[in-house]
């Protein structure tokens with residue numbers, strides 16, 4: 886799915902949210918990343934397999 890060079894982190898990588906957004910919907914508060922991850926404004930994550938990672942803003946700001 887990802888064609889960036891170097892490749893973005895996979896959706897199951899710890900830093901999956903570092904992948905590049907391919908679609909951004911600020912009015913709805915989420916972005917779609919090239920690895921299939923949905924990244925929400927509150928730093929919550931929805932993985933392609935349906936798993937959810939709760940918001941972790943403190944870590945994202947570090």
Ligand SMILES: [Zn+2]
Nearest residue numbers: 887889893919
């Ligand atoms: Zn990518």
